[in-house]
Amino acid sequence: MTELKNLPKVVGTKQTTKALQREQVAVLYLAKDAEKRITEPLETLALEKGVQIIRVPTMKELGRAFGIEVGAAAAAILKND
Numbered sequence: 001m002t003e004l005k006n007l008p009k010v011v012g013t014k015q016t017t018k019a020l021q022r023e024q025v026a027v028l029y030l031a032k033d034a035e036k037r038i039t040e041p042l043e044t045l046a047l048e049k050g051v052q053i054i055r056v057p058t059m060k061e062l063g064r065a066f067g068i069e070v071g072a073a074a075a076a077i078l079k080n081d
Helices: 003-007 013-021 034-047 058-065
Strands: 009-011 025-031 050-057 074-078
Touching: 003 025, 009 013, 013 025, 013 034, 013 074, 025 034, 025 058, 034 050, 034 074, 058 074
Parallel strands: 025 050
Antiparallel strands: 009 074, 025 074
16 A cells, blocks of 8 residues: 555545545545544445445554554545546
C-alpha cells in the first residue's frame, strides 16, 4: 500500500464522505478496527455508488499508508477525472 501516498486522495471520515457524495471516489479504504457507527454509513454510500471497498486491518496502518502519522477510519483514492 506504499504507492497510495502519491495518488490523489482524501483521508478522514468527513472528507471521504464528501468525496463519495460528489462521486469522486475510485476506491474506498476502511479500517477494520474503526467504530462501526463511523464506517457503516461510508460503506452504505460506497455500495450505493458502486465504489470498490478495501478493508485494512487497523486505523494506524491505514493512516500510515495514506501518508499521515495518526490513524484514520476511512480514506479514499480519487478518480482521475
